[in-house]
Structure formats: C-alpha cells, structure tokens
Amino acid sequence: MRNLLGFWIDTISWKNLKFRFLISFTWVEKMKDRIINKSAEIAVIGLGYIGLPTAIMFANAGFNVIGYEIRKEVVEKLNSGNSHIIEPEIDDLLHKAIDRGRLKATSNKDDIRGKDVYLICVQTPLRDDKTPDLTYLEEAVRTVAETMKKGSLVVIESTIPPMTTLKMGRLIEEIRGFKAGVDFYMVHAPERVMPGRIFKELVYNSRIIGGVTEESAELAEILYRSFAKGQIFRTNSTTSEMVKLMENTFRDVNIALANEFALLAHQYGVNIFEAIELANTHPRVKIHTPGIGVGGHCLPKDPYLLLSSAKEDFGLIQKAREINEDMPLFAKDLLMNALKMINIPPEEAIVVVLGLAYKGDSDDIRNSPALAFVEGIKEDVKEVRSYDPYVKGTHETLEEALKGADAAVIATDHSQFKNLDWEKIGSLMRNKILIDGRYIVKTPPKGFVFKGLGRGEY
Numbered sequence: 001m002r003n004l005l006g007f008w009i010d011t012i013s014w015k016n017l018k019f020r021f022l023i024s025f026t027w028v029e030k031m032k033d034r035i036i037n038k039s040a041e042i043a044v045i046g047l048g049y050i051g052l053p054t055a056i057m058f059a060n061a062g063f064n065v066i067g068y069e070i071r072k073e074v075v076e077k078l079n080s081g082n083s084h085i086i087e088p089e090i091d092d093l094l095h096k097a098i099d100r101g102r103l104k105a106t107s108n109k110d111d112i113r114g115k116d117v118y119l120i121c122v123q124t125p126l127r128d129d130k131t132p133d134l135t136y137l138e139e140a141v142r143t144v145a146e147t148m149k150k151g152s153l154v155v156i157e158s159t160i161p162p163m164t165t166l167k168m169g170r171l172i173e174e175i176r177g178f179k180a181g182v183d184f185y186m187v188h189a190p191e192r193v194m195p196g197r198i199f200k201e202l203v204y205n206s207r208i209i210g211g212v213t214e215e216s217a218e219l220a221e222i223l224y225r226s227f228a229k230g231q232i233f234r235t236n237s238t239t240s241e242m243v244k245l246m247e248n249t250f251r252d253v254n255i256a257l258a259n260e261f262a263l264l265a266h267q268y269g270v271n272i273f274e275a276i277e278l279a280n281t282h283p284r285v286k287i288h289t290p291g292i293g294v295g296g297h298c299l300p301k302d303p304y305l306l307l308s309s310a311k312e313d314f315g316l317i318q319k320a321r322e323i324n325e326d327m328p329l330f331a332k333d334l335l336m337n338a339l340k341m342i343n344i345p346p347e348e349a350i351v352v353v354l355g356l357a358y359k360g361d362s363d364d365i366r367n368s369p370a371l372a373f374v375e376g377i378k379e380d381v382k383e384v385r386s387y388d389p390y391v392k393g394t395h396e397t398l399e400e401a402l403k404g405a406d407a408a409v410i411a412t413d414h415s416q417f418k419n420l421d422w423e424k425i426g427s428l429m430r431n432k433i434l435i436d437g438r439y440i441v442k443t444p445p446k447g448f449v450f451k452g453l454g455r456g457e458y
C-alpha cells in the first residue's frame, strides 16, 4: 500500500494538483455514495464465463447492470432468459436478475453511455506464436473510452500481462483525453473463480484489487463488497496483474511436475497415482494430478502472458508449458502401442475420444488437450469419433459413438464417465482397447487392452 504513493505522484500532474484534489475529493465521495446506495449504474463488457456470472452477481446485489456483448446471438439468448454457458446455479440466478429488471444485455454501444462503472471481462488469448492477443481487450477499452464519463470507474477483470492496465489507461487518454487516476478511476481486479464453482467462489474467494490510485482501489473494494465476503487486498495494478498470472503459473508448473513424475513412472513400472497418494501423506508435499494435458482459457496461456514482456528467457515456466503441451502426444503413444499389441494397423482403426471439454462437467473446449489429442491422431487412424455430453456436434450417445469402434480414449473427467460398465459397453466395440487419460477407470476392465496414463505400463 505504501508503494502506491510514488505511483499516484507519477499519475497526477503537480501543476493542477490542488485543484484536481478538490474535484477528485468531491467525485470520490459522490461515487462512494452511489455505490453504497446501489444507484451506480454498471456496464459489463463481455458476457462470457466470467462477465455473465459477474453481471448476474451485481444485478442480484441490487445494481442496474447492462451487459455489452459483441456476439448478438448471446445477447438474444440472455435477454430471453437463457444462459449460453453451463455453470451450477446460473439459470436460477439469471432468471432472478432479469425478472427483477436489474440485468439486460445489449450489442448497442449507445446503451452503455455515461455509466458509473465499466467492468471489462473479455478474453485475453494467445496468438499462434504464443504472444498475447490483446485485440479484444483493446477493442473493449476503446468502447469504454467512447462511452464513459468523467469520474467513471473502469475495472479490468480480464487476466492481462504486467503493466497492461497502465497502457490501457493511456489508450483511454489518447481516445478521450481523460487521464487515469485523475479524470477517472481505474483498477485491475483479476477474477480467480474456478468454473464449476463460480457462484460460490465469487462470494467467498479473496480478491486482489490493483488500483492506478488508492482512491480507485478503494472504490472498487466498496463495489465488490456488495456481494463478496472474502478478504479484499489492495495494491497497485502491475502487482495485481502479476499476482493473477503467478497463481495460474504456479498451478501449471505444479501440474507439469506431476506429469513428469507420471512419465517417469512409466519407465519404472510404477502406478503414479498410488505413488502420489503416498507422497502426499508427507505434511509438506501436495503433488498435483497428472493427465492427458492442461486446457482451458487460462492455464495454457497465463504463463505466456507472464513471460511476454520479460527481457530475458525464463526456463522453468517455459519448460513446464512444454511438458504439459506434450501430454496429448504421450497419450497418442499409449494408443499406438495398444493398437500394435493386438495387430490393428492404425490406418484401419476407429478411435472414439470420450470428452472434448478441457475439464470434467464443463462445456468449454478452449485449448482442450482432447482436441490436441484428436489433432495428433487424425492423420494416423481411419476415423476419429467423439462423444461429450456437454459439447454440441459430438455423437448423441456414448453407445452410438462406440459401436464398431476399436479404441476408446478417455480425455475428460466428466462425472458421466466415472461409473461406466466397460464390460457391457465393450460388447458394442469391434476391438476392445481402452486408454484412460484421466485416471477414471481404477481397475482395468476384463477383456480389454487397457493403458492408463501414469499407470506404469507403456
């Protein structure tokens, strides 16, 4: 917090300091009142996995919220009361917000003019060359710059490379002439929720708020307090950007270590899941879970966002990424070995991938290792089919997908896959190969050539 002082001094021009201080004092008090009495109007930019639940939370906390989204089909769906994402509790909470008249979606910029608060929740993916693609963010910031008023609070919730909030502040200044921390308030308030637990974690997780000024951070804290019960820590925007990226990089590197242990276990004929369970009985060891890969919108890209502006190479984080990115290829090796064991030429094999989503009980296929696996085998085998209960465009039923197939590969830990009767399902298949990339099948089913990732056999 003490470090912030130097920061404000940079941001505020000394010449106008006294005058601006008076204005800013009046503004901040007014804004606090508007937030506390819920008369502050909120625009959420981007209604995806993060923006929609956040908009719903603020609406149900009593604010008038308008969601601005460029995908018109999403806007239509939401305004008719239907969520376009799968998440526990979302349908009820969305209906509540819409029925109370607190939440609307729009694709019209005019509808978000002059709001008190702008929350930017757009995607921040990577380009093919693994550098950050900030075009969605920049476009969202342009929209905000065009529609905001003096004194608005601009919150970037998206995960972004260090120093991006300051850059976006300068972009607003170029477009609109408003200076961040002087003419408007600005923070980076990264979201830390876990899909599948979003509505619980929005309330109970702790939050980091990185302000370009202390006042900005204070306002944002009051705003989030309208529904958040976890601790809220204030810092500057570059620190909060780094904290968020460090959290996901920590998880990615730890998963890579678990994956490397799994690869080693194959060399020594050890079941890695038994070994990890035993190692985790140590009071200071908590090894993650190995698997077919690390997917989703965040873990596969956030380490690269963290490294993106660094002036040197950082080997550990990069290496961890490579290990995780190679795991679908290791699963491919397991499949090829199984085909060889029963003399099925790969070019004649029909392979069924069970689960396309990046993790269990999700419909999100962004950066999914299942897709990398499909990509890795599609030129080698005769046919690749897929079945995912949550993903459109896959086979309707598991049975239909497996009929006449040679191999099934479990790529996602959907609950539906956990208690399947493989001996019964096997009767539908032409050949019985089962590859488990997610430690779903604990005991190899009878009559199958079974290979489990991390299970020791190769």
Ligand SMILES: NC(=O)C1=CN([C@@H]2O[C@H](COP(=O)(O)OP(=O)(O)OC[C@H]3O[C@@H](n4cnc5c(N)ncnc54)[C@H](O)[C@@H]3O)[C@@H](O)[C@H]2O)C=CC1
Pocket: 045, 046, 047, 048, 049, 050, 051, 068, 069, 070, 071, 074, 121, 122, 123, 124, 136, 137, 139, 140, 143, 157, 158, 159, 160, 191, 192, 193, 194, 195, 297, 298
């Ligand atoms: N999905 C997750 O589990 C988490 C995501 N995050 C971060 O939150 C951010 C958003 O992620 P998601 O919600 O998953 O992405 P998403 O892709 O589900 O949602 C982004 C939405 O923004 C819309 N959009 C893009 N540009 C726009 C613009 N200029 N104006 C209006 N709408 C626009 C897109 O059409 C999309 O609906 C990312 O930075 C991500 O790293 C953080 C924590 C968890």
Ligand SMILES: CC(=O)N[C@@H]1[C@@H](OP(=O)(O)OP(=O)(O)OC[C@H]2O[C@@H](n3ccc(=O)[nH]c3=O)[C@H](O)[C@@H]2O)O[C@H](C(=O)O)[C@@H](O)[C@@H]1O
Pocket: 159, 191, 192, 193, 194, 195, 247, 248, 251, 255, 288, 289, 290, 291, 292, 293, 294, 295, 296, 297, 298, 299, 358, 359, 360
């Ligand atoms: C540090 C941390 O826990 N970050 C969370 C993470 O959510 P996300 O759903 O992407 O995380 P996840 O459950 O770790 O899954 C990511 C991927 O990693 C795989 N995975 C996960 C844990 C593990 O031990 N082994 C493993 O292989 C999953 O199968 C999945 O493919 O990233 C989110 C985000 O930033 O998007 C973040 O808000 C969440 O709190």
